[in-house]
Amino acid sequence: MDILNALVAFLNFVFVPGLAYGAQLALGALGVTLIYGILRFSNFAHGDTMAFGTMVTILVTWALQSAGIGAGPLPTALIALPFGIAATAALVLGTDRAVYRFYRKQKAAPTILVIVSLGVMFVMNGIVRFIIGVEEISFADGERFLVTAGEFRAMTGLQEGLAIRTTQAITVVTAIVVMVALFWFLNRTRTGKSMRAFSDNEDLALLSGINPERVVAVTWILAAALATTAGVLYGLDKSFKAFTFFQLLLPIFAAAIVGGLGSPIGAIAGGFVVAFSEVTVTYAWKKVLTYLVPADWAPDGLVQLMSTDYKFAVSFAILILVLLFMPTGLFKGKSV
Amino acid sequence: MKKLLLASVATLALGGAAGAEDVKIGIILGFTGPLESITPSMAAGAELAINEVNAAGTLLDGSKVTAVRGDSTCVDAAAATAAAERLVTSDKVVAIFGADCSGVTGAILQAVSRPNGIVQISPSSTSPALSTVEDDGLFFRTAPSDARQGEVIAEVLKDRAISSVAITFTNNDYGKGLAEAIQTAFEAAGGKVTISAAHEDGKADYSAEVAALAAAGGEVLVVAGYVDQGGKGVIQAAVDTGAFSTFLLPDGMYGESLVQAIGSAIDGSFGTMPGTYSDGAAKIVEMAKAAGFDGTSTYVGESYDAASLMLLAMQAAGSSASADFKGKIEEVANAPGEKIYPGDLAKAIELIKAGTDIDYVGATNVELIGPGESAGSFREYTIKDGQFVTDRFR
Numbered sequence: 001m002d003i004l005n006a007l008v009a010f011l012n013f014v015f016v017p018g019l020a021y022g023a024q025l026a027l028g029a030l031g032v033t034l035i036y037g038i039l040r041f042s043n044f045a046h047g048d049t050m051a052f053g054t055m056v057t058i059l060v061t062w063a064l065q066s067a068g069i070g071a072g073p074l075p076t077a078l079i080a081l082p083f084g085i086a087a088t089a090a091l092v093l094g095t096d097r098a099v100y101r102f103y104r105k106q107k108a109a110p111t112i113l114v115i116v117s118l119g120v121m122f123v124m125n126g127i128v129r130f131i132i133g134v135e136e137i138s139f140a141d142g143e144r145f146l147v148t149a150g151e152f153r154a155m156t157g158l159q160e161g162l163a164i165r166t167t168q169a170i171t172v173v174t175a176i177v178v179m180v181a182l183f184w185f186l187n188r189t190r191t192g193k194s195m196r197a198f199s200d201n202e203d204l205a206l207l208s209g210i211n212p213e214r215v216v217a218v219t220w221i222l223a224a225a226l227a228t229t230a231g232v233l234y235g236l237d238k239s240f241k242a243f244t245f246f247q248l249l250l251p252i253f254a255a256a257i258v259g260g261l262g263s264p265i266g267a268i269a270g271g272f273v274v275a276f277s278e279v280t281v282t283y284a285w286k287k288v289l290t291y292l293v294p295a296d297w298a299p300d301g302l303v304q305l306m307s308t309d310y311k312f313a314v315s316f317a318i319l320i321l322v323l324l325f326m327p328t329g330l331f332k333g334k335s336v
Numbered sequence: 337m338k339k340l341l342l343a344s345v346a347t348l349a350l351g352g353a354a355g356a357e358d359v360k361i362g363i364i365l366g367f368t369g370p371l372e373s374i375t376p377s378m379a380a381g382a383e384l385a386i387n388e389v390n391a392a393g394t395l396l397d398g399s400k401v402t403a404v405r406g407d408s409t410c411v412d413a414a415a416a417t418a419a420a421e422r423l424v425t426s427d428k429v430v431a432i433f434g435a436d437c438s439g440v441t442g443a444i445l446q447a448v449s450r451p452n453g454i455v456q457i458s459p460s461s462t463s464p465a466l467s468t469v470e471d472d473g474l475f476f477r478t479a480p481s482d483a484r485q486g487e488v489i490a491e492v493l494k495d496r497a498i499s500s501v502a503i504t505f506t507n508n509d510y511g512k513g514l515a516e517a518i519q520t521a522f523e524a525a526g527g528k529v530t531i532s533a534a535h536e537d538g539k540a541d542y543s544a545e546v547a548a549l550a551a552a553g554g555e556v557l558v559v560a561g562y563v564d565q566g567g568k569g570v571i572q573a574a575v576d577t578g579a580f581s582t583f584l585l586p587d588g589m590y591g592e593s594l595v596q597a598i599g600s601a602i603d604g605s606f607g608t609m610p611g612t613y614s615d616g617a618a619k620i621v622e623m624a625k626a627a628g629f630d631g632t633s634t635y636v637g638e639s640y641d642a643a644s645l646m647l648l649a650m651q652a653a654g655s656s657a658s659a660d661f662k663g664k665i666e667e668v669a670n671a672p673g674e675k676i677y678p679g680d681l682a683k684a685i686e687l688i689k690a691g692t693d694i695d696y697v698g699a700t701n702v703e704l705i706g707p708g709e710s711a712g713s714f715r716e717y718t719i720k721d722g723q724f725v726t727d728r729f730r
Contacts, residue, residue, distance in 0.1 A: 012577055013547035021541075136540075138597070149578020161578035238540035239569075282544050284531075284551035302531065302552055308544040309507070309534060 006291035008160040012149070013287075018279040019272075020168040020237055023175035026271025027230035028248065029255035030182065030264055031223040037199040037262035038219045039100070041113035046227060046252065048124035051245035052091060053228025054235045055132045057084030058139045065141070073143040075167065075236055084232060089224040095120055096220050104216075121246075128242050137240040140167055167237040178229055179268060182222070186264065191218055199262065247312075251278070254315040258322045260329025269330055274315055282308045356398040359656045361386065361646065362423035363403050364434035364444065366410030370506075370537055370562040371436050373593060378459060379405060380629040381620070381639030382433050385681065387627075389647050392682035394689075396650060408435035411508065411537070413443035420448040430656045431646050432456040433639075438463030439509040445475050455658040455665070457646055459638035462587070463513040467707050473662050478638040478645070478702055479610055480712020482510070485586060486517025488608055488714045488730050490525045493556070493584070496606075500528040501584070502554035504545065504570055506561040507534040514560040514586055530554045537565040542573040550579035558584045563591035568598070575601040582606075590634050595722045602719050609634055610700065611715030611729065619678045620699035637678075637699030638710075644681055644698060645669055651688045669704045671695045 028050065035043040043049075060080035070076050099120060103113055145151075146169055149161025186192040191214075198205040198215045206212060231245060238244070255274045259266025284304035306314070322329060363382055365375040386401045395401065404427045406419035416435055423429045432454055435441040441461035449456040450472055457476045458466075464483040469475070493501065503518060505511035511534070519529045531552035535545045549557060549570075557580040561567025567589050574580040575598060585594075585607030595602055611617065620640055624631025631637075646661075648668045653661035673693035676684045687694050696702055703711045716727045 013543075013550060013579075017543045017547075145576075153578075163577050165576060234540070241538070241540060243538065244540040279544060279547075282548070284548040287551040287553070302548065304548055304551075307533070308548055309536065311544060 002291040005158055005160045006288045008152075008156075008158055008162050009287050009291065012160065012162045014276075014279050014283055016162075016164060016168055018276045020171045021279070022272035022275030023171050024230055024234045024237070024271075025248075025251055025255045025275050026268040027175055027178060027226050027233070028252040029259065029267035029271050030179070031226035031230070032252055032256045033259070033262055033264060033267040034219055034226070035223050036256070038195060038215060039104075039113075041110045041117065042253070042261075043223070044114065044117045044249065045095075045121040045124055046223070047245050047247075047249035048121050048128065049088060049092060049224065049227040050231030050234070050248070051128045051240075051242050052124055053084045053088035053224065054231035054240055054245070055128050055242075056087040057081055057228065057232045058132065058137060058235070058240060060084065061139050071142060073166070074170070075140050075142045077139055077141075077232055077236055078170070081229065081232055084228045085225045088228045089221045091124075092220045092224045093217060096216065125242065125246065132242070134242055137235075139240060140236045142166065165237070167233070171233045171237055174229065174233060178226070182226075182264065185222075191215075195219065250312060251275075251315045254319045258318055258329055260331040263329065263331040266329050266331030273330075274318060277318055278311050278314045281305050281314050282311055356400075357396065357656065359396070359399050359401045359650070360427055360429045361401060361403050361643070362406055362420065362427065362429035362432045362434070364406040364408045364416065364420055364423065364432060365436045366440070367405070367407045369408075369410035369412075370565040371410045371588075373564050373591060374634050375436060377624075377629050377631075377633035378436065378635050378639040379403075380627065381624070381631075381636040382459070382643035384623060384627055385640050385643035385647065388679070388681045389685070392685060394682065394685050395647060396654070396656060399656070401647065403433075404429055406434075408437065408440045408444070410435075410437040410440060413440050416440035417443050417447040420444040424448055424452050424454060430454070430650075431658060433643055433646065434458055436460045436635075437508070437510055438466060438513065442466060442469060442509065445469065445471060449474055453658055455646065455662050457642040457665075459642040460635040461510075463509045464517060465509060465513055467709060471707070473708075474658065476642075476645070476665055476704065476708040478642045478698075478700065478710050479635065480710045480714075482514040482517045484712045485514060485608060485610075485714065486519075486521040488716075489518050489558070489584065489586065490521035490527065491730065492606070492608060492716055493522060493527060494525050498527070498555050500530055500554045501556045501558050502530050502549045502552050502580070503532040503558040503560065504535050504549055505532070506566055506588075507536050510588065511560050515558075518558060518560065518586075528554075535561065535566045535570055537562060539566065539569065542566065542569040543577065545570060546573040546577060546579050549574070550577065554580075556580070556582045556584050558586070559589055560586050562588045563594050568594055571598055571602070587634060590717075590724070595719065600722070603721060604719065606716065606718040606727070608714045608716050608730075610638060610712060614697070614699075614701055616677045616697055616699045616701065623678055640678060641696070641698035641700055641702050644678075645696060645702070647681070648676075648684055648688065648694070648696060651685050666704045666708060668694060669696045669702050671703075 032046050057080045060083040061077045064076050143166050146164040149163040152162045194210045251274050255270035256267050259270030284302040286303045290298045383403050389395050406423050408416040438461040441458045455474050460479050462479050462482045464481050503515050505515035559567045583605040587609045590609045620637050621631035649661040649664040650656050652664040673695035676696045678699050705711045714730045717724045
């Protein structure tokens with residue numbers, strides 16, 4: 001029995017990566033859920049909006065680095081983030097004006113808007129690849145680790161090491177800050193309240209004098225900010241590649257639907273549910289169990305429920321289970 | 337009248353083909369994809385041999401050899417066969433040099449080379465499966481099979497007194513074949529493989545894969561992957577989480593980009609790559625330097641040798657038709673005969689013309705065995721202070 005080592009192994013390989021990944025998914029899912037709640041369609045272009053925002057941030061980061069501006073131990077990309085958000089907000093507002101507004105005026109069915117967003121997705125996808133290319137780009141700088149595995153071992157004398165990357169800590173802290181700010185905005189400010197009114201009952205909101213174009217514009221700006229932040233955090237923590245942001249679309253939608261489309265708190269819960277399910281189901285529990293049980297009970301196999309190849313299958317399975325048994329999600333969002 | 341004209345044009349064309357001709361060779365490598373950092377040097381290696389023969393100007397009574405490049409993408413069999421098909425049907429190449437990755441090489445062999453009866457020599461496809469594939473005597477490779485590399489890696493591990501390893505491999509023909517070869521050889525030598533798990537290339541995050549590998553444990557992590565792809569990601573994640581600190585790097589993982597990406601944490605890791613300690617190996621590095629590219633890059637020697645063998649076999653057969661020269665390749669490559677090193681191609685052509693038997697040694701000590709593949713020798717290296725330091729040759 002060696003509970004401490006088991007706990008550290010669990011933290012190092014399951015909890016810390018799961019927490020960071022969950023925060024990234026939650027931020028992405030918040031953007032999807034906002035668009036769904038107010039504009040009433042599933043925005044398939046969200047993954048590539050993230051890629052676009054991250055791309056602009058990377059370009060600004062490079063400019064800052066060559067100008068010798070840095071953030072000390074923190075990644076330079078954090079300074080570049082506001083520029084990324086501004087550019088992305090301009091892009092999505094432009095897209096809204098050029099594309100979505102036309103269909104909104106026509107009161108097009110949500111299915112049509114979904115397909116329209118699919119088209120927008122391919123265009124954004126092309127723009128990103130055209131500007132920055134398809135290669136893997138690593139743009140994290142500054143201190144790489146808060147605690148490295150080796151330092152932790154030396155500090156505690158335990159067999160297992162615990163590594164916490166700076167980017168993981170930044171991800172979690174930024175996610176919390178953004179989430180608190182978003183809830184404050186939605187619940188306390190006049191614009192936030194008008195957005196919620198618009199989401200609950202569009203006709204009633206229009207009757208009480210809420211300007212629909214303004215609500216739509218604010219929603220897009222918020223979605224752009226959330227998407228860029230999520231994308232930059234994911235890119236900092238892992239690496240940037242146009243293709244992986246497109247792949248992120250599935251777990252993000254799974255998170256939004258599990259939590260209940262249109263429900264911000266649901267999106268956050270959904271993000272963590274999906275992230276931790278992916279990590280725990282594909283983790284080989286042998287190491288943790290070996291520490292926990294008496295020596296002669298130690299498992300011979302890997303105690304792995306599913307090979308890591310099936311990570312995405314976990315998102316799919318959760319999605320199907322939720323849609324079958326709780327179509328409105330955990331937090332009573334809109335049914336799909 | 338029209339028929340008469342056509343007939344005379346046809347006769348002229350035939351008459352032209354008999355003497356000096358324009359010999360086209362298709363070079364199909366993954367200029368985009370997981371191997372894009374080493375393929376330019378490989379193509380340059382092949383073109384080095386072609387230029388040398390052109391400079392001599394004596395091949396097949398003054399024929400001129402031209403190289404036509406095509407992209408195999410390394411991973412997309414459909415794109416690779418389309419590129420090969422275009423080279424054969426539209427550019428009319430007489431032989432295919434390539435491809436690089438085993439999966440696409442096999443696909444091109446079955447879909448293009450065999451149906452068209454064209455000789456194909458790969459400088460770098462190492463999957464053991466290609467040893468037993470149906471090839472109508474058209475397929476050769478100057479790189480050794482991974483079954484051989486598996487044995488070498490098992491020896492390296494044994495000599496370093498390592499008794500247990502975890503293996504991760506890129507999920508394709510190359511990775512799977514190599515991982516199986518290593519496991520078989522290492523277990524036969526009394527070692528223990530704790531886990532052999534696949535990883536997919538092109539993902540942003542490999543922490544889940546590394547978590548499974550770490551749970552299984554092992555003194556060293558064998559990464560049978562690609563240096564510009566998942567292999568690097570796996571090593572990065574393993575270093576970050578402290579799961580493994582020493583890595584064994586087979587041929588696909590050799591590259592400067594790995595040291596640049598990982599930094600000092602990779603020091604102390606070791607690996608194997610095809611290579612020989614011979615006069616030929618030093619010669620090719622010099623020639624590459626003069627031609628303006630890096631001759632120490634992986635598979636440059638094999639590439640030069642593959643192209644040279646093709647051209648010398650054509651001379652030996654006195655024809656550039658695959659059906660004629662496919663039988664001559666092993667004859668040119670193997671003993672007995674006068675030894676031929678890089679830079680000696682003009683001399684070799686003269687010797688063949690004079691009827692003397694030659695033994696092409698080339699940059700990599702080529703000796704074709706069994707189903708037309710190189711017997712293979714390997715260089716064992718250790719990474720010290722970011723430098724690849726050669727330990728010995730096996």
